[in-house]
Amino acid sequence: MKRAPAVATTALAVLLTATACVGPSRTDGDFELKAGNTAKAVSSALGTARLAADAASRGDATSNYVSVVLGEAEQDASAAQATFDSYQPPSAAADKLRTDLDATLSDAIDGLTALRITARRGQLDRLSRISRQLGPVATTLEQISEKYS
Amino acid sequence: MKKMLQVTLGILTAIGGFVDIGDLVANALVGSRFGMSLAWVVVVGVIGICLYAEMAGRVAAVTGRAVFDLVRERMGPRTALLNLAASNLVNLLTLAAEVAGVALALQLATSVSYLLFVPMVAFLVWFVIWRMPFEQMERMFGLAGLALLVFAVALWQLGPDWGSLVHQATHPTVQSGEGHPTYWYYAIALFGAAMTPYEVFFFSSGAVEEKWSTKDLNLERANVYVGFPLGGLLSIAIAATTAVVFLPRGIEVEHLSQVALPTVMALGKVGLALLILGFVAATFGAALETTLSSGYAVSQYFGWQWGKLVKPKDAARFHAVVLLSLILGVMIVLTTLDPIKVTEYSLVFSAVALPLTYFPILVVANDPGYMKDKVNSRFSNTLATAYLILITVVAVAAIPLMIATKAGQ
Numbered sequence: 053m054k055r056a057p058a059v060a061t062t063a064l065a066v067l068l069t070a071t072a073c074v075g076p077s078r079t080d081g082d083f084e085l086k087a088g089n090t091a092k093a094v095s096s097a098l099g100t101a102r103l104a105a106d107a108a109s110r111g112d113a114t115s116n117y118v119s120v121v122l123g124e125a126e127q128d129a130s131a132a133q134a135t136f137d138s139y140q141p142p143s144a145a146a147d148k149l150r151t152d153l154d155a156t157l158s159d160a161i162d163g164l165t166a167l168r169i170t171a172r173r174g175q176l177d178r179l180s181r182i183s184r185q186l187g188p189v190a191t192t193l194e195q196i197s198e199k200y201s
Numbered sequence: 202m203k204k205m206l207q208v209t210l211g212i213l214t215a216i217g218g219f220v221d222i223g224d225l226v227a228n229a230l231v232g233s234r235f236g237m238s239l240a241w242v243v244v245v246g247v248i249g250i251c252l253y254a255e256m257a258g259r260v261a262a263v264t265g266r267a268v269f270d271l272v273r274e275r276m277g278p279r280t281a282l283l284n285l286a287a288s289n290l291v292n293l294l295t296l297a298a299e300v301a302g303v304a305l306a307l308q309l310a311t312s313v314s315y316l317l318f319v320p321m322v323a324f325l326v327w328f329v330i331w332r333m334p335f336e337q338m339e340r341m342f343g344l345a346g347l348a349l350l351v352f353a354v355a356l357w358q359l360g361p362d363w364g365s366l367v368h369q370a371t372h373p374t375v376q377s378g379e380g381h382p383t384y385w386y387y388a389i390a391l392f393g394a395a396m397t398p399y400e401v402f403f404f405s406s407g408a409v410e411e412k413w414s415t416k417d418l419n420l421e422r423a424n425v426y427v428g429f430p431l432g433g434l435l436s437i438a439i440a441a442t443t444a445v446v447f448l449p450r451g452i453e454v455e456h457l458s459q460v461a462l463p464t465v466m467a468l469g470k471v472g473l474a475l476l477i478l479g480f481v482a483a484t485f486g487a488a489l490e491t492t493l494s495s496g497y498a499v500s501q502y503f504g505w506q507w508g509k510l511v512k513p514k515d516a517a518r519f520h521a522v523v524l525l526s527l528i529l530g531v532m533i534v535l536t537t538l539d540p541i542k543v544t545e546y547s548l549v550f551s552a553v554a555l556p557l558t559y560f561p562i563l564v565v566a567n568d569p570g571y572m573k574d575k576v577n578s579r580f581s582n583t584l585a586t587a588y589l590i591l592i593t594v595v596a597v598a599a600i601p602l603m604i605a606t607k608a609g610q
């Protein structure tokens with residue numbers, strides 16, 4: 053009976069770790085699925101940031117609020133890219149997909165960084181212009197997400 | 202007239218106090234990923250919490266004793282200890298999530314990192330528990346929580362296709378790109394959010410604190426049967442705002458800041474201000490409730506003097522448990538674990554602990570030795586038994602689904 057709390061604690065730790073693990077990519081199909089999910093995650097972060105940027109440009113959001121939204125979107129996108137980069141591409145075709153997607157992810161993150169810096173400088177009226185410039189990147193991410201998810 | 206005012210205030214407090222960080226996160230997240238196709242879970246959860254909260258309140262009003270007090274006596278110390286351990290572990294996670302929720306709401310207003318607010322929020326929670334009278338505390342945060350009704354106004358302002366929303370709610374389907382296990386995982390999280398165990402502990406202990414008697418049963422039922430369903434409607438409105446704005450754009454909710462975005466788009470800075478007020482009130486109120494619930498549960502199990510009506514020096518162990526729970530909750534948040542993930546885990550573990558919470562309430566509410574002629578009706582028992590079966594299925598399925606879906610990823 054005295055071991056029960058230790059066993060329960062270990063089981064809980066294993067459970068939480070198991071739900072947080074990322075699996076290796078053994079096939080091209082698996083790698084493509086991971087690419088699709090990464091594109092989807094970054095597309096989601098970018099979409100949120102663009103909505104917030106447009107709202108702030110219209111004067112509908114405070115600079116404090118929009119700074120938080122944009123900072124979190126940038127962090128989410130960077131984390132998704134870092135996780136994707138940690139996957140081992142299983143073939144030459146996967147290498148190409150990795151290079152192509154990485155370039156788009158970097159464009160998205162650069163754009164999110166630009167939005168965050170502009171918002172924290174209080175230049176909210178400039179946000180919608182940057183948001184518009186990010187339109188093609190957002191479209192590419194959506195296409196990759198739809199193709200591979 | 203005075204009675205009417207009391208009933209109205211009680212209902213408004215129940216509506217404002219219904220939503221906490223779990224409801225905010227779960228409903229917004231589910232709306233963004235599944236549209237309104239999980240709205241039925243909120244309905245099922247609200248019926249369940251109404252059923253069991255009414256029972257817990259009735260037990261307190263008839264016996265003058267709170268749930269845990271009777272569970273140990275009726276079910277024996279071992280069963281009650283299991284109940285206490287499971288409920289308090291879940292309660293601790295929920296407490297951490299609520300404290301983080303207040304801090305995150307303050308971050309939205311100031312853009313200062315939420316971690317810096319956590320110690321201050323914890324101190325204020327302790328201070329309010331220490332100094333503010335029970336009824337005033339409950340009313341103040343419950344009524345301020347009504348600011349969250351801004352979600353319903355924002356939904357109206359967004360001008361959604363109402364027919365489509367109703368169709369999604371009445372013809373639930375799994376969205377393309379989402380798997381059935383993920384759908385059911387979030388159904389369980391949503392169910393856990395609606396039926397969080399601390400709600401019944403707080404409701405029952407609060408009834409003792411407010412010295413309810415059988416004369417107050419109508420007031421209790423009005424709070425539960427009117428206030429909770431209206432709170433449930435508010436939860437559905439939260440899901441609807443994210444379903445309208447995020448679902449078509451493929452955006453998933455991962456932060457509290459995103460929960461606010463549809464309202465900001467619809468109502469601008471005024472909407473944002475009301476929303477932040479509502480977030481703070483709802484999560485601070487829930488932080489008070491979860492902190493007190495820890496103290497109530499432990500003190501009632503061990504038979505210590507408890508409650509805010511008793512002078513602190515006469516309920517020193519109760520206040521020590523309250524303080525210790527708060528410190529542990531703060532420590533969880535300060536590990537810098539993602540507060541939204543903590544919230545999601547707390548909901549799923551809530552679901553796992555549900556049978557341990559609700560089964561003893563059903564047993565006590567049927568014991569004529571305690572309840573005399575106020576035992577459950579046949580209808581209540583049939584419904585409560587059906588819910589107990591449902592709760593057990595949910596509890597068994599929660600962890601396997603959590604592993605299979607990697608916590609809903």
